[in-house]
Amino acid sequence: MEVDILELSDRSAKFVLSKVGMAFANGIRRAMVADVPTLAIEYVNLYDNTSVLYDEQLALRLSLIPLVTDLETYMPQAECTVCGGEGCPACELSLTLSSEGPAVVHSGDLISSDPLVQAADANIPIVELKKGQKLVLEAIAHMGYGRDSVKWQAGIACGYKNVPIVSVENCDACGHCAAECPKSIILVEESGAMVPEEDLLKCSLCRLCEKVCDINAIKVSFDENAFVFTMESDGSYTARDLILNASDVVKGKAEGLISILDQL
Amino acid sequence: MISVRCFSCGKVISNHWDEYKRRVDGGEDKAVVLDDLGITRYCCRRMLLSHVELVDVLSPYQ
Numbered sequence: 001m002e003v004d005i006l007e008l009s010d011r012s013a014k015f016v017l018s019k020v021g022m023a024f025a026n027g028i029r030r031a032m033v034a035d036v037p038t039l040a041i042e043y044v045n046l047y048d049n050t051s052v053l054y055d056e057q058l059a060l061r062l063s064l065i066p067l068v069t070d071l072e073t074y075m076p077q078a079e080c081t082v083c084g085g086e087g088c089p090a091c092e093l094s095l096t097l098s099s100e101g102p103a104v105v106h107s108g109d110l111i112s113s114d115p116l117v118q119a120a121d122a123n124i125p126i127v128e129l130k131k132g133q134k135l136v137l138e139a140i141a142h143m144g145y146g147r148d149s150v151k152w153q154a155g156i157a158c159g160y161k162n163v164p165i166v167s168v169e170n171c172d173a174c175g176h177c178a179a180e181c182p183k184s185i186i187l188v189e190e191s192g193a194m195v196p197e198e199d200l201l202k203c204s205l206c207r208l209c210e211k212v213c214d215i216n217a218i219k220v221s222f223d224e225n226a227f228v229f230t231m232e233s234d235g236s237y238t239a240r241d242l243i244l245n246a247s248d249v250v251k252g253k254a255e256g257l258i259s260i261l262d263q264l
Numbered sequence: 265m266i267s268v269r270c271f272s273c274g275k276v277i278s279n280h281w282d283e284y285k286r287r288v289d290g291g292e293d294k295a296v297v298l299d300d301l302g303i304t305r306y307c308c309r310r311m312l313l314s315h316v317e318l319v320d321v322l323s324p325y326q
Contacts, residue, residue, distance in 0.1 A: 052322045052323050064268035064269050064276075065268060066276060107279075120276075121276055125265060125266065125281065156274045157274075235276065
């Protein structure tokens with residue numbers, strides 16, 4: 001397996017994963033979306049709400065706020081070894097919010113009982129309070145999996161495509177393919193059409209160039225064992241941590257399978 | 265209130281609403297503002313483009 005990082009920032013990453021099968025690539029993708037646990041608000045105790053939003057709408061908005069997650073400190077509630085799922089400091093934490101209008105309540109106004117766990121973005125508007133409107137609540141956040149609810153989904157727009165291979169033979173440099181290419185990556189020179197190496201990964205494998213070519217000079221294929229991955233994180237983990245955690249999840253599942261097979 | 269996340273992909277978009285509204289009201293092109301804010305996918309772009317803020321309309325009827 002080889003990893004070639006093309007772009008890496010705090011919240012997003014793009015990399016080429018090669019010399020692996022499609023099942024493995026898809027395993028990583030699914031783990032990023034569904035199997036890396038994150039913290040999200042699960043219960044809300046509302047003490048006062050005279051805002052324009054119903055309690056349920058407020059709870060939904062609160063739940064969708066990504067919280068910076070520490071995978072070491074918290075564990076998913078159903079798997080909690082300390083309390084067995086009852087709720088304890090190892091699997092849940094509380095956040096409080098108290099505000100009076102006129103004001104816009106932002107995610108940064110949530111006061112967390114754990115200073116390490118904060119809203120990933122402090123400027124997410126929760127509700128706008130007019131003069132005299134009040135909002136007082138306590139929210140309980142749990143660890144959970146993206147497969148159970150979108151609020152626990154850390155990976156956003158995780159996807160991959162095969163690394164494209166564009167080959168040109170006996171080209172008459174008519175330029176039809178270059179005109180047809182929606183990504184405009186085909187250059188026509190005297191010797192014929194070609195795709196510069198730095199633009200090759202932009203190819204979406206649409207094969208319009210193949211169809212428009214009268215003499216079948218251009219061929220688009222792909223490498224079955226190399227993938228261009230794009231992924232974003234919602235902020236609960238950095239992009240790098242999310243990829244590493246997803247890999248750990250896949251590894252953990254594989255080890256689980258081995259131990260089951262050993263017992264047979 | 266603007267939805268916290270994009271309905272389709274789940275990206276948090278509501279934190280860009282204030283800046284988007286301010287700049288669009290100031291006469292800037294919506295497409296340029298969205299590009300500046302780093303909202304590249306069309307699922308996320310429609311969230312801001314099509315949002316109608318109703319808090320001011322609803323607030324007298326509490």
